[in-house]
Amino acid sequence: MKLLHIDSSILGDNSASRQLSESVVKAWKSADASVEVTYRDLAADAISHFSSATLVAAGTPAEVRSAAQQHEAELSASTLAEFQAADAIVIAAPMYNFSIPTQLKAWIDRIAVAGQTFRYTEAGPEGLCGGKKVIVVSTAGGLHAGQATGVAHEDYLKLLFGFLGITDIEFVRAQGLAYGDEVRSKALSDAQAQIDEQLFAAA
Numbered sequence: 001m002k003l004l005h006i007d008s009s010i011l012g013d014n015s016a017s018r019q020l021s022e023s024v025v026k027a028w029k030s031a032d033a034s035v036e037v038t039y040r041d042l043a044a045d046a047i048s049h050f051s052s053a054t055l056v057a058a059g060t061p062a063e064v065r066s067a068a069q070q071h072e073a074e075l076s077a078s079t080l081a082e083f084q085a086a087d088a089i090v091i092a093a094p095m096y097n098f099s100i101p102t103q104l105k106a107w108i109d110r111i112a113v114a115g116q117t118f119r120y121t122e123a124g125p126e127g128l129c130g131g132k133k134v135i136v137v138s139t140a141g142g143l144h145a146g147q148a149t150g151v152a153h154e155d156y157l158k159l160l161f162g163f164l165g166i167t168d169i170e171f172v173r174a175q176g177l178a179y180g181d182e183v184r185s186k187a188l189s190d191a192q193a194q195i196d197e198q199l200f201a202a203a
């Protein structure tokens with residue numbers, strides 16, 4: 001089972017989502033010995049923003065691409081291939097300015113590819129990634145789940161992966177992390193308990 005583990009927090013060792021995503025992956029490996037992990041740190045090794053240069057590189061035949069265009073095209077291809085090869089994806093998604101980190105959005109822009117991960121038909125869009133499982137570690141300073149303020153964060157990710165055909169999506173949530181030590185500590189221990197007791201209970 002191929003598992004793609006993605007971190008996107010810019011807070012390094014102080015990151016709550018990094019701590020929790022590592023726990024999810026560890027628990028998954030304990031529950032399933034066949035798990036093979038590929039790790040991507042989008043903060044340490046950022047994917048450049050999807051840009052006109054990306055489009056031009058994609059539209060230029062490989063044999064006449066410049067070195068920069070070749071790099072762009074290879075980045076798109078390898079990021080997409082890694083996502084397509086994964087049976088499951090664990091994504092650490094902190095809330096930054098009511099949405100996901102720009103680094104995570106840059107990754108999404110490389111994996112949402114018409115004809116590869118979704119397509120348009122006469123009956124409307126069709127996701128091509130059914131069968132994958134996604135676990136999102138959702139962290140925030142405030143409390144946003146189920147609120148209008150969370151629409152561009154958790155709801156957006158649910159919508160995006162649903163568009164790609166992925167319906168098996170679970171959230172491990174630690175929010176209110178900026179509400180003082182007590183609330184932070186409880187939010188983190190509740191999320192850890194969810195990982196330990198619920199996520200792989202059936203495995």
Ligand SMILES: Cc1cc2nc3c(=O)[nH]c(=O)nc-3n(C[C@H](O)[C@H](O)[C@H](O)COP(=O)(O)O)c2cc1C
Pocket residue numbers: 009010011014015016017018094095096097098099139140141142143177178
């Ligand atoms: C640049 C930045 C923007 C943030 N914006 C928000 C926000 O809009 N709403 C919120 O509740 N918390 C916000 N926070 C707080 C983070 O969501 C919180 O620190 C959380 O722990 C982030 O997860 P991490 O520790 O894995 O980075 C922001 C933090 C940073 C660094």
